[in-house]
Amino acid sequence: MSGSRPRPASGLAAVVELRFLLAWRRLRAPGGTAEGVARVVMYAMAVPLGLAFAALVAAGSYRAARIGVGIQVAIPVSAIFFGLWQTWTAVSLVLSEREGLDLRRFLGYPLPLGRVWLFGLASSIAADPFALFWLLLLGGGLVGAAAARPGLWLLPLALDMALFAVATAALVALLQEVLARLLRLRLARELAILAGVAGWLLLLGASRLPLRQVGAILGKAQWAFFPPALASLAARHLYAGRVGAALPSLALLLAAGAATAWVAWRLALRGVLSGEEGRAASPRAAASARPPWTDRLGPLLGKEVRYLVRHPVPRVSLLFMPLLAAALAWKVAPALPEEAAPVLRALPLFGLPALSYLVVQDLWLNSFGLDRGGARALFLAPLPADRLLLAKNAAMAALAAALLLASAVPWLLIAGRPPAWAFLAVLALQGALAPVLLGLGNLVAVLNPRPGTFSYQRGKGAAALSSLAGMGIFSAGTGLMAAPVILAVRLDDPWALAGGWAAIGLGAVAVYRRTLPLAGALLHRRREHLLAAVCGDDL
Amino acid sequence: MLAIETCGLTRLFDGKPAVDGLDLRVPEGAFYGFLGPNGAGKSTTMRMLTGLLAPSAGGALILGRDLSRDGIAVKRLVGSVPDGLALFERLTGAEQLRLSGQLYGLDRATARLRAEELLEALELADDAGKLVQDYSHGMKKKLALGCALIHGPRLLFLDEPFEGIDALAVSGIRAMLQDLVSRGQMTIFLTSHVLEVVERLATHVGIIHRGRLVRQGTLAEIRASGTLEESFLASVGEERASPQPLSWLDGSKAVTG
Numbered sequence: 001m002s003g004s005r006p007r008p009a010s011g012l013a014a015v016v017e018l019r020f021l022l023a024w025r026r027l028r029a030p031g032g033t034a035e036g037v038a039r040v041v042m043y044a045m046a047v048p049l050g051l052a053f054a055a056l057v058a059a060g061s062y063r064a065a066r067i068g069v070g071i072q073v074a075i076p077v078s079a080i081f082f083g084l085w086q087t088w089t090a091v092s093l094v095l096s097e098r099e100g101l102d103l104r105r106f107l108g109y110p111l112p113l114g115r116v117w118l119f120g121l122a123s124s125i126a127a128d129p130f131a132l133f134w135l136l137l138l139g140g141g142l143v144g145a146a147a148a149r150p151g152l153w154l155l156p157l158a159l160d161m162a163l164f165a166v167a168t169a170a171l172v173a174l175l176q177e178v179l180a181r182l183l184r185l186r187l188a189r190e191l192a193i194l195a196g197v198a199g200w201l202l203l204l205g206a207s208r209l210p211l212r213q214v215g216a217i218l219g220k221a222q223w224a225f226f227p228p229a230l231a232s233l234a235a236r237h238l239y240a241g242r243v244g245a246a247l248p249s250l251a252l253l254l255a256a257g258a259a260t261a262w263v264a265w266r267l268a269l270r271g272v273l274s275g276e277e278g279r280a281a282s283p284r285a286a287a288s289a290r291p292p293w294t295d296r297l298g299p300l301l302g303k304e305v306r307y308l309v310r311h312p313v314p315r316v317s318l319l320f321m322p323l324l325a326a327a328l329a330w331k332v333a334p335a336l337p338e339e340a341a342p343v344l345r346a347l348p349l350f351g352l353p354a355l356s357y358l359v360v361q362d363l364w365l366n367s368f369g370l371d372r373g374g375a376r377a378l379f380l381a382p383l384p385a386d387r388l389l390l391a392k393n394a395a396m397a398a399l400a401a402a403l404l405l406a407s408a409v410p411w412l413l414i415a416g417r418p419p420a421w422a423f424l425a426v427l428a429l430q431g432a433l434a435p436v437l438l439g440l441g442n443l444v445a446v447l448n449p450r451p452g453t454f455s456y457q458r459g460k461g462a463a464a465l466s467s468l469a470g471m472g473i474f475s476a477g478t479g480l481m482a483a484p485v486i487l488a489v490r491l492d493d494p495w496a497l498a499g500g501w502a503a504i505g506l507g508a509v510a511v512y513r514r515t516l517p518l519a520g521a522l523l524h525r526r527r528e529h530l531l532a533a534v535c536g537d538d539l
Numbered sequence: 540m541l542a543i544e545t546c547g548l549t550r551l552f553d554g555k556p557a558v559d560g561l562d563l564r565v566p567e568g569a570f571y572g573f574l575g576p577n578g579a580g581k582s583t584t585m586r587m588l589t590g591l592l593a594p595s596a597g598g599a600l601i602l603g604r605d606l607s608r609d610g611i612a613v614k615r616l617v618g619s620v621p622d623g624l625a626l627f628e629r630l631t632g633a634e635q636l637r638l639s640g641q642l643y644g645l646d647r648a649t650a651r652l653r654a655e656e657l658l659e660a661l662e663l664a665d666d667a668g669k670l671v672q673d674y675s676h677g678m679k680k681k682l683a684l685g686c687a688l689i690h691g692p693r694l695l696f697l698d699e700p701f702e703g704i705d706a707l708a709v710s711g712i713r714a715m716l717q718d719l720v721s722r723g724q725m726t727i728f729l730t731s732h733v734l735e736v737v738e739r740l741a742t743h744v745g746i747i748h749r750g751r752l753v754r755q756g757t758l759a760e761i762r763a764s765g766t767l768e769e770s771f772l773a774s775v776g777e778e779r780a781s782p783q784p785l786s787w788l789d790g791s792k793a794v795t796g
Contacts (some may be wrong), residue, residue, distance in 0.1 A: 298641070298647075299637075299638050299641035299642060299647075300642070302638070303627065303630065303634075303638050306629070306630060306634065307627070307629055310629050370629075371627060372628060373623055373624050373625055373626055373627075373628070374625060374626055374627030374628065374630075375625075376591065376621055376623070376624075376625035377625035377626070377627065377639065377642070377686070378642075379590065379591055380589055380590070380591065380614065380619050380621070380625055381614060381639075381642040381643060382611045382612070382613075382614035382615040382642075382643060382644065383611070383642060384611065454629060527591065528591070528592055528593065531591060535623060
């Protein structure tokens with residue numbers, strides 16, 4: 001051994017190698033093959049879907065390049081960039097895996113952390129299946145423009161798109177840092193609810209303004225979302241053949257993207273050096289009085305509820321769901337044709353129960369993940385395994401009910417009180433979905449567990465296999481619930497809907513009760529695998 | 540009566556035995572020190588005896604009950620501090636203790652009273668409202684011990700309870716364990732790498748090596764005329780290791796940058 005000191009560059013190569021090794025080990029671990037197959041299936045779904053949308057974008061871009069100037073260029077170009085940016089940001093904040101940006105694991109090594117962070121940022125663009133989808137769409141835009149008007153102007157257009165992608169990724173990273181900080185605040189829940197209420201009031205206020213005024217406000221507000229605003233401005237100039245006029249927008253996009261990345265990096269560094277990363281606000285010291293549970297399901301349920309209340313996803317969902325409900329009540333429900341059957345016109349309302357389970361599906365598809373080492377305590381205690389599942393399901397059903405309740409408020413404010421049959425149908429659907437989704441979710445949680453995290457943005461993405469199974473469970477669940485809709489439309493009797501869903505719910509509860517001991521037995525048999533996965537037990 | 544009696548207890552991983560035909564005899568009221576080198580099978584044995592792992596072959600009677608047939612009833616009588624601990628990081632210390640008590644069948648009021656008493660005894664009362672994730676390693680060990688004791692178990696399993704904690708905490712926990720055994724109401728099964736701790740506390744010792752029980756008996760029988768360390772090294776067939784100098788740390792070669 002020579003004793004020569006390793007250089008940082010070789011350290012970065014080691015980071016890259018480490019990430020590949022970790023991915024490879026994950027695939028070779030028990031259940032890794034299924035995980036790998038699921039990932040391939042997700043890619044296989046993302047690529048053709050991306051190509052189909054890319055063809056649409058290419059057609060729009062082709063048309064814009066042929067026309068050159070005017071409203072027929074401005075609208076599709078803005079729509080492409082703003083649409084891409086919205087979906088990219090939303091999906092990244094909710095779904096994407098962000099372990100690449102987690103600096104904690106590299107703190108102990110002599111590595112330039114700035115470069116490690118940049119590597120994480122780059123991998124969030126180049127090695128993320130969702131980002132692949134957006135990049136395909138941008139590529140479609142470039143191909144469409146090239147087909148319409150080949151020339152050197154395509155180079156600045158490609159640069160514009162590349163800068164847009166980097167700036168969007170940087171802004172997402174910044175949003176994640178800010179969101180993580182907000183969620184660590186003691187008053188995070190209260191702030192989230194306050195922000196939600198403010199959002200409803202803004203929506204309500206905006207709905208009463210003339211369209212032209214709303215347009216003017218949106219025109220000014222767009223600069224807050226600088227990546228699509230600057231990228232589309234530059235692109236409009238480029239489509240019109242004014243390369244020189246596009247340069248200031250490109251320079252601004254570059255500068256703003258770099259500044260955003262720098263702020264996100266500084267926040268990440270400060271967070272990781274302060275040791276606050278990954279921590280939640282401490283609960284109030286004095287616990288409030290709770291009902292005196294005598295059965296052991298009570299304490300289990302109490303623990304589950306505390307865990308859900310202390311997790312950022314339910315808190316964010318309590319903000320997100322009412323906003324979504326407001327949007328559905330404000331824009332979607334009134335847009336349905338008057339002559340449609342009452343049941344069909346109420347479909348946006350019936351989406352709320354399904355959404356209340358969907359937004360927290362990562363939690364119920366991996367219900368032991370958050371317990372980490374605590375999962376050992378569950379199996380050391382003298383408890384039948386089916387009780388563990390029952391407590392987790394009950395807490396999750398309560399959370400979904402709370403989300404539905406939170407979204408009912410803006411719905412009532414905007415759309416008004418629904419008819420009695422629709423009100424009962426929502427309750428029946430909410431109740432019927434619980435045993436179907438959570439019962440099937442138990443199987444995924446037991447068969448494909450993985451360690452969960454309380455950090456909002458660090459590696460919170462669900463396992464690919466679980467996501468795929470979640471899609472299947474949701475498709476099966478909603479497919480089952482579609483039968484009463486068809487029946488009610490056929491009979492032209494909306495009350496058949498509530499009756500149908502209530503009947504399905506009763507049947508599902510009976511099946512759930514019969515199969516819970518079987519799921520418990522499966523959990524007992526699989527406890528070693530589960531503990532190895534969520535606690536890191538080396539078996 | 541025996542607190543633990545195993546018969547041919549075996550656990551295979553990928554076809555290889557981690558624990559191989561173990562026949563343990565732990566008398567009730569004993570402080571049993573379970574010794575072995577790293578990877579000998581101590582933690583695997585403990586996981587099997589606490590129901591976290593299923594044996595590949597053989598079985599165990601815990602306090603006269605068959606672990607495989609009567610697992611829930613056995614767990615009611617047993618407390619455990621496993622390797623890696625079994626704590627919910629997002630509960631406060633007080634919540635964690637109370638939850639443990641309730642999971643083992645105590646009513647809420649009793650669990651709360653005992654939790655308060657344990658927090659005082661373990662010197663954690665000032666941190667009762669803090670989340671477990673904010674506890675130091677030593678505090679977590681003490682809290683895990685409290686969770687294992689709250690329901691008054693007749694048999695306590697402790698996997699490396701003194702690992703990673705300071706001398707003051709070791710002294711406190713050791714005094715508490717000695718007190719528990721001296722009252723004659725509890726059997727303690729403890730694994731430790733620290734032979735001095737076992738020598739000071741244990742009444743009985745078992746030595747496991749490569750998955751097999753190589754010696755078992757009272758401390759006096761195992762020690763015979765020497766020290767426990769000498770008996771241990773002789774049992775596992777190893778000589779006292781002589782330090783082998785590392786070529787690049789022998790002081791003669793300068794580190795170049």
